[in-house]
Amino acid sequence: MEKLVDFSTKVSAPDKAKAGAIAVGVFEGRRLSHAAESVDRASRGALRALLKRGDFEGKAGTVRVLFGVRGVASERVVLVGLGKESELGAKTYREAARAATLAIADTGAADALLYLPELQVQGREIAWKARQAVTAAADALYRFDEMKSKKPEARTLKRIALGLTAAGHAADAGRGVTEGRAITSGTALARDLGNLPGNICTPAYLADRARALAKEWKLGIEVLEQKDMEKLGMGSLLSVAKGSRQPPKLVVLRYEGGAKREQPIVLVGKGITFDTGGISLKPAPEMDEMKFDMSGAGSVLGTLRAVAEMKLAANVIGLVPAAENMPGGAASKPGDIVTSMSGQTIEILNTDAEGRLILCDALTYAERFRPQAVVDIATLTGACVIALGHVATGLFTNKDELAQELLDAGEEAWDRAWRMPLWDDYQEQLKSPFADMANIGGRPAGSVTAASFLARFTKAYDWAHLDIAGTAWRSGKDKGSTGRPVPMLTQFLMNRAGKE
Numbered sequence: 441m442e443k444l445v446d447f448s449t450k451v452s453a454p455d456k457a458k459a460g461a462i463a464v465g466v467f468e469g470r471r472l473s474h475a476a477e478s479v480d481r482a483s484r485g486a487l488r489a490l491l492k493r494g495d496f497e498g499k500a501g502t503v504r505v506l507f508g509v510r511g512v513a514s515e516r517v518v519l520v521g522l523g524k525e526s527e528l529g530a531k532t533y534r535e536a537a538r539a540a541t542l543a544i545a546d547t548g549a550a551d552a553l554l555y556l557p558e559l560q561v562q563g564r565e566i567a568w569k570a571r572q573a574v575t576a577a578a579d580a581l582y583r584f585d586e587m588k589s590k591k592p593e594a595r596t597l598k599r600i601a602l603g604l605t606a607a608g609h610a611a612d613a614g615r616g617v618t619e620g621r622a623i624t625s626g627t628a629l630a631r632d633l634g635n636l637p638g639n640i641c642t643p644a645y646l647a648d649r650a651r652a653l654a655k656e657w658k659l660g661i662e663v664l665e666q667k668d669m670e671k672l673g674m675g676s677l678l679s680v681a682k683g684s685r686q687p688p689k690l691v692v693l694r695y696e697g698g699a700k701r702e703q704p705i706v707l708v709g710k711g712i713t714f715d716t717g718g719i720s721l722k723p724a725p726e727m728d729e730m731k732f733d734m735s736g737a738g739s740v741l742g743t744l745r746a747v748a749e750m751k752l753a754a755n756v757i758g759l760v761p762a763a764e765n766m767p768g769g770a771a772s773k774p775g776d777i778v779t780s781m782s783g784q785t786i787e788i789l790n791t792d793a794e795g796r797l798i799l800c801d802a803l804t805y806a807e808r809f810r811p812q813a814v815v816d817i818a819t820l821t822g823a824c825v826i827a828l829g830h831v832a833t834g835l836f837t838n839k840d841e842l843a844q845e846l847l848d849a850g851e852e853a854w855d856r857a858w859r860m861p862l863w864d865d866y867q868e869q870l871k872s873p874f875a876d877m878a879n880i881g882g883r884p885a886g887s888v889t890a891a892s893f894l895a896r897f898t899k900a901y902d903w904a905h906l907d908i909a910g911t912a913w914r915s916g917k918d919k920g921s922t923g924r925p926v927p928m929l930t931q932f933l934m935n936r937a938g939k940e
């Protein structure tokens with residue numbers, strides 16, 4: 441991972457601040473933000489003149505870089521479009537931070553001041569605006585070049601400060617920056633792990649990265665090996681790994697920031713390091729994207745890193761069942777019946793529905809921690825992508841209060857989820873004439889039947905399932921891991937910790 445730029449806050453008048461670049465907002469209809477207004481005044485009307493000439497419209501997400509503006513101490517002034525003033529919301533705010541950062545990174549500026557946190561954003565406070573500016577900027581600057589033999593040149597942009605004009609905002613903005621840094625570093629870890637190819641990011645590699653994380657942040661760690669899983673009776677998890685030369689791992693990470701007697705929250709992340717589909721082989725097009733099938737696992741490691749960096753007062757356990765789903769002489773076959781750790785038997789009708797098979801045993805294992813709640817995160821179904829696209833994570837839960845908490849956390853972190861049903865009616869589709877259940881439920885409501893399968897293993901505690909198949913990575917020319925839902929999970933844990 442590339443070293444992230446350094447983030448801070450700075451109280452200074454926009455025209456007086458000395459930096460490689462300052463970014464100030466402009467609304468549609470040639471309306472200047474307060475920061476732009478003071479640049480305009482210092483430059484004796486240079487901005488207004490430019491707007492009048494029609495050189496910038498203030499459309500959301502657009503930018504203009506100006507050099508050598510008179511009366512301004514900084515070398516460059518970046519105008520950032522904010523759209524209609526009355527409509528400025530989270531989405532446009534983040535886009536503005538992103539566009540300004542990329543425009544500045546494209547110049548020779550070594551440091552920049554973004555005058556964004558004092559803008560009025562519907563229903564959002566200074567700390568939120570500072571945090572979002574940091575995460576949006578860092579997300580924009582993220583690059584994955586670990587696997588390139590020639591590394592791209594290091595960026596000149598080294599420092600980004602959030603510009604404030606009122607000293608009274610500094611403490612709140614500072615808190616937002618600290619949170620933003622932690623979330624950014626967790627998200628970047630999740631993105632790196634997701635972007636690594638399947639020949640490097642194997643179950644053993646994930647376990648090694650978890651060990652390194654534990655060492656760095658003083659987390660407890662234990663890695664269960666195949667023989668340990670055999671002893672525990674994890675026949676379902678083990679059946680997925682059978683076709684692969686890569687042995688499965690079950691990583692247990694503990695972050696103990698809360699009171700001793702406080703029950704933990706358990707996060708369980710699907711860690712299929714490559715999903716060929718197994719004997720129910722996937723078609724060739726886009727199969728490479730199945731290297732991202734460990735994104736749930738990546739988000740668990742990333743979230744633990746974020747909460748550890750924040751020193752959050754909470755107890756969190758991360759469980760990562762990891763395996764590679766391959767065809768082969770020893771692989772599971774359609775019709776095979778396996779016995780899960782819970783004792784329930786499963787008829788494997790499709791070896792490509794493997795995520796639920798590794799998760800169910802990890803979810804049974806989670807019972808031993810007497811959790812407050814368990815949240816599993818998985819790139820579980822293509823059907824979830826059809827239902828919600830790449831915008832919302834699918835949320836399924838057996839507890840209404842937990843649904844609300846996760847929806848709120850997603851809204852606050854701007855990493856949103858949408859609730860889907862888990863009614864008993866769907867259980868019909870999982871019936872098998874030969875075993876306690878089948879591992880697939882047919883085409884209708886594929887993401888719901890997958891969640892319904894997991895629900896049979898999570899009756900002992902409050903549980904939520906996040907299907908991130910549509911949100912964990914982007915396809916196409918900007919292909920790559922997004923690090924979602926690290927921001928949502930971190931916010932959820934922050935909110936729970938705050939309640940104590």
Ligand code: BES
Pocket residue numbers: 715717733790792793794795819820821822823825880881886909910
């Ligand atoms: N990892 C996939 C889900 C997936 C597919 C995520 C496409 C993102 C994009 C999962 O293991 C899988 O293969 N699910 C099957 C389930 C089916 C066999 C019931 C699917 O969604 O097709």
Ligand code: MN
Pocket residue numbers: 715717791792793794795
């Ligand atoms: Mn699969």
Ligand code: ZN
Pocket residue numbers: 712715733792794795819820
């Ligand atoms: Zn999968």
